[in-house]
Amino acid sequence: MNAYTSHKQFSRLLYTSALNVDQSGERPEQTARRIAKSSAAHNRLSELTGSLLFVDGQFIQILEGPPEQVEETFEKICCDFRHVDVRLIDLVNVSERLFEDWDMACLCEDEETSLALRDGLQEIRFLVGINASQATLQMRSLLDSQSDSSEAGNLAS
Numbered sequence: 001m002n003a004y005t006s007h008k009q010f011s012r013l014l015y016t017s018a019l020n021v022d023q024s025g026e027r028p029e030q031t032a033r034r035i036a037k038s039s040a041a042h043n044r045l046s047e048l049t050g051s052l053l054f055v056d057g058q059f060i061q062i063l064e065g066p067p068e069q070v071e072e073t074f075e076k077i078c079c080d081f082r083h084v085d086v087r088l089i090d091l092v093n094v095s096e097r098l099f100e101d102w103d104m105a106c107l108c109e110d111e112e113t114s115l116a117l118r119d120g121l122q123e124i125r126f127l128v129g130i131n132a133s134q135a136t137l138q139m140r141s142l143l144d145s146q147s148d149s150s151e152a153g154n155l156a157s
Contacts, residue, residue: 010097011070013063014090014132017083021057028057029110035059035082036106043103048073050099051139054108055121059083060128062136064097090132098140105143117146 019028026034032054043049048065061077063070070091078086099105109121120142127135 008095009067010064010094011067012090012092012094012098012136013070013074013088014128014136015059015061015074015077015086015088016128017059017061017077017086019054019057019059020082020084027110029054029108031082032059032108033106036104040102040104042073046073049097049102049104051102051105051107051143053121053124053139054106055125056109058125060124060135060139062099062139064094064099067093089128090136098136099143102143107142107146117142120145 019031021028032052036052039050039052043063043065046065046069048063048069050061050063053060063073074088077083107117107121109118113121120138124135124138124142127138
């Protein structure tokens with residue numbers, strides 16, 4: 001049991017959005033990594049965990065934690081001008097976290113991304129539209145495989 005397992009009931013939220021390229025003067029994957037880093041700091045204070053994937057200009061994010069904190073954070077994301085076309089895909093109550101080891105893991109597709117990671121990100125992007133539960137499990141699996149691989153430098157927590 002760690003600091004993130006003190007609650008008996010959690011919410012898990014999955015959403016997608018597109019990066020508003022007009023709001024950033026940097027490369028898209030740099031913006032995504034910066035968002036993940038600041039999210040991790042916020043999440044530690046809010047007892048949230050999760051994962052942020054960035055592929056083809058699209059964010060795919062999971063937030064887990066106390067229901068009030070998840071809802072409040074999602075509301076802030078919806079009002080953040082860096083995100084456009086925000087779509088709530090799934091919001092479920094769960095008894096345990098899948099991403100408890102990550103304040104905010106981040107996997108971004110860029111010019112140095114391996115073929116295996118690129119394929120994994122594309123698969124999750126496809127799954128989000130047809131099976132949110134399977135997409136969530138694939139995100140966890142991809143994070144686990146990246147934690148064990150040489151591309152762990154692409155994985156932030």
